[in-house]
Amino acid sequence: MEQHISLTLFGGLCSVIGTSEVIAMRRxxxxxxxxxxxxxxxxxESMSSMESGSQREGFRLIGSDLxxxxxxxxxxxxxxFSQIQSYNPxxxxxxxxxxxxxxxxxxxLQFITFINNKDTxxxxxxxxxEYYISSSKFRQMALKFFSLIKYSATLHGPCANCFIGPLKYDQAxxxxxxxxxxxxxxxxxxxxxxxxxxxxxxxxxxxxHFVAIGHKMGNHEDFEWRISFSLAEQKLVYSMNHCQFLTYGLLKLFLKEVINKGLTDNDKQLCSYHMKTAVFWVIQQNTVSCWCPQNILENFDVCFKHILKWVYNGVCPNFFIPENNMFLNKINGRVxxxxxxxxSELYDRRRQAIVQxxxxxxxxxxxIRNNPILLFSTNENFFVSETNFDxxxxxxxxxKAASDASDIITSIKYLNTINQLINLPLSQYHVAALQKFSASIFLKLAFLFQSNNKGxxxxxxxxDKFACYMMKLAAKFGFLSDKLLVVAYYYKTSRILEALSVLEKIRVKFAKQSLMYNRSVDEDLYIAAVGGKSWSTKTRESVARDVRLFNGINYLNELIPEQQFSLRNKKLTLLIPPFVLFHMLEIFCYRLVYPKKANNALSTxxxxxxENKNFKVPYAILDISYQILGICQQVTGNLEDAFYSYRESLRQHQFNRLKTATLFRMCTILYRLIHERRMS
Structure with a gap:
């Protein structure tokens, strides 16, 4: 009976956390x-960075920090001191x-040789x-980092926490x-x-690494640093088999939804790092007889008992430095x-709690109710369909496959680097990511060369010939929605008929029910259209995502105020729904050759x-959508309608930080309307 429940739980965890193939792809x-x-x-650049934590390990659980x-x-x-010879002082x-x-x-951390670095x-x-680096002073760097990009952050341990949209970022x-x-x-x-x-x-x-936080019981808390093994831990998690990883994931879920449920942050004594440490110790000590789907519950029990033992003794040994008791000054006495x-009470009713x-x-x-075949299956292909995997x-x-580079030299460095990596042994997911990354660079280069084309x-x-070649490559490896930037290039270079020709091809594909937009798709129709085909074919035929415009690059003259003001507000990109961008380009092109069709496109x-009947305009980016509607109304002479659209843009969540640009456009319209009424 226990093994049957474990098998069912294995399927549930594969669906919730991911199959081994999904986790491998994410990593x-x-x-x-x-x-x-x-x-x-x-x-x-003067700094390097590394993504860490549960997201990098392969988890995509709701509420996970970045x-x-x-x-x-x-x-x-x-x-x-002998290690100094490894460097040029x-x-x-x-x-x-x-x-x-x-x-x-x-x-x-004691400074031995100085270099000119203001922050240090x-x-x-x-x-x-002697000169030491104060951890308490250095932590302020993280707050400064978020303030520079105009986000409010708070300190938590060695990190600065900040919400950007619905996501919580931890920067150390x-x-x-x-x-x-x-x-x-x-x-x-x-x-x-x-x-x-x-x-x-x-x-x-x-x-x-060394992160800026001292031990509360130490004599030098304000300028002491904690040794961090984040990279080592990531490599250890990567080396787990899938059942070990799922057990770790189950412990994280149990911690969040059972142990810590309803508790304030101050009342939470255990964290996911304790769960991970328990799994590390259990694996290394060979405490579990077999890490397999049939034993998921038994594996969970062993890890839970490990944590119970630690709490009872008041000692949680760090996996790398066991002398470091991670419960010291945190879990003792009455707590x-x-x-x-x-x-202990939760352990006694752990089965019921897990199911809940x-x-x-x-x-x-x-x-399970709709698909009983999954009840005792260990075939991971049953838990994630081809569509869900895509x-x-x-x-x-x-x-992930996008850089914020907005200059020609850096963009070419990216392409050279990708070209070097392509020659190495790569997985199919490496190749898919590099192809899309290349497509985004090709698009950037096309517009960058066009903007600097003054010879x-x-x-x-x-x-222009080179830029068009870049566009062709981008269309080959990018999403279907990336072709809208090909249209933008043709429009910007006054090739209106070519732009309309590409738009018509995109219209046909956008109208298909098999189109996958973000995570919305008719699974049966998608499989019927592109099932079994290569990912490059799928992406250019049936996949649309929101379109990124990098604010350091001029894509369309009509969007210059939006990009400039957004950039001044420390926003590096504009994110535009593809269907909105499609109709905007359609209106811009039609008004030059078929004015009546421009009015029809504006109504659409x-x-x-x-109305947003089919949810083709995400609520998070309605700000740019109403802004674009206003721009289209303004260029076609509907000034009053444009003013109301801009006002509606102000009422939306300012994801793209357009407020200044919107107010600028509203003032421009008011000035023009007042001027026209005076003249009449």
Whole structure:
């Protein structure tokens, strides 16, 4: 009976968290895009960054934070003075990690050689004639980072938290060491069974990070730093088999929906990091006989008991530095007693509690009821259809395969880097992500070259020919909606009939019921149209996403105020629904050759936005949609209608930060209307 429930739970977790193939895809897309970014940025910029946390591990659970770490490329932390010889002190700020005055897992960072870095210098403090970097002062960098892009943030631990739309971002500024901490050397010796030797070697050679938070029981809390193994932990999670990963995911769900449900942040004693640590220890100590679908519940029980034991003893040993008790000064006395009693009660009714977790409960009551074949199946192909998998893939690629580069030189560096990676052994997901990344760069280059095309006729012809070639490549590897930028290019270069020809082809494909827009699609019709075909074929024939316009690039003269004011408000892109952009381009083109058709297209655009019957205009970006309606009304002479559309744009959530541009356009219309009435 227990094994049957485990099999059903395995299917539920595959549906909620992801099958092994879905998780591999998410990781591959994130890995290859980060590889491109790091190769391009490491030589050009002063800082490197890394996505961390549960999102990078492969989870996409509702409410998950987007965690990121940033560090200076020209600073390195050493553990022994002999390691200085690995660097050029005139170009690298050398920092010595002094663990002798701190509790296990923490260190003081002492400056040995200085370089001119304002942020680091501002965080310096002097103790006994030596220069140390204050963690409390350095944490302010994260707040400064969000304030520069005009977002309000608060400090939580070593990170600054900020909501951008519905998503919560955690940004930590840190320092990096290329060497493995001596205090974690015992971990290497423990790794006889897990992870594999090549994983251990890879982890050790990548060193560790230092995040700006001190131990509350230490003597130097304000300028102490915590040793972070985020990259090592990511590699360990990657090395888990799928049942181990699902058990980790189940513990995270149980923590959020059962243990911590209804508690304030101050009352939450356990966090997902404790769950991950428990899974690490259980795997390495071979406590579980078999990590397989039939044993999901047993595996969960073993990990839960591990946590119970830790709470009872008041000791949670860090996986890399066991001497670092992560419960110290947090779970003791009355709090420890109450938490142990609560966890013991939950353990006794854990089966009932697991089934009542909302996402799992939904799977049991809806999916199983409609498809009983899934009840005891371990075939992961049953849990995610081809359509659902494609939705996941396009979502990941759209969100990650784009850079904010807005100049020719950097864009070409991206293409060269992608070209180098293409020659390496790659998975099919690596290739799909790089193809879409390339398409976005091709589109940028076409507009960048066009904007800088001010030479002789012969030179202009060559530039235009090159830009058109870029467009052709983008159309081959990009989404169907990317072809709208091909139309924009033709319109901008006064090729109206060519623009209308491409628009007509897009219209036919947009009208098909098999079109996948964001995550909305008729599954049967989609499979009938493109099922079994390559992803490049699917994307150019049947996939539309919202269109990004990078504000540093001039795509359409009519949108210059929107892009400029949005950029001044620290917004790097405009995000436009493809159907709105389609009708805008249609109106712009028709008004030059078929004015009556322009009016019909304007009516269609107005109905699309105001009625939004088929949800083709996401509520989050109604601001730009009403703005574009107003622009189209304004260019066709409907000034009063345009004014009301702009006013409606102001009432929407300002995702694209258009308020200043909208007020500018409204003032322009008012001035013109007043002038016309005076003249009449």
């Amino acid at each position: 591959d897309v994130a890995d290859v895009i980060e590889a491109v970014e790091q190769r391009v940025r490491s030589s050009d 965690d990121s770490m940033k560090w200076f490329n020209d600073h390195r932390v050493i553990w022994e 005139s170009r690298t700020g050398i920092i010595f990690a002094d663990c002798s005055k701190s509790l296990p897992g923490y260190a003081l 210098i501002e965080a310096l403090v002097v103790r006994n004639g 500024f840190c320092f990096v060491s290329d060497f493995w901490p001596p205090s974690a050397s015992s971990w290497i010796k423990r790794c006889s069974t897990w992870p594999r030797p090549e994983v251990v070697h890879d982890i050790v050679k990548h060193g560790c 420890q007693e109450m938490l142990f009693r609560r966890l 977790i909302p996402l799992i409960s939904w799977y049991f009551t809806h999916v 939705e996941e893939l396009y979502f990941e690629i759209f969100n 002789t006729n012969k030179f202009s012809y060559s530039v 655009l107005k109905n699309l936005i105001c």
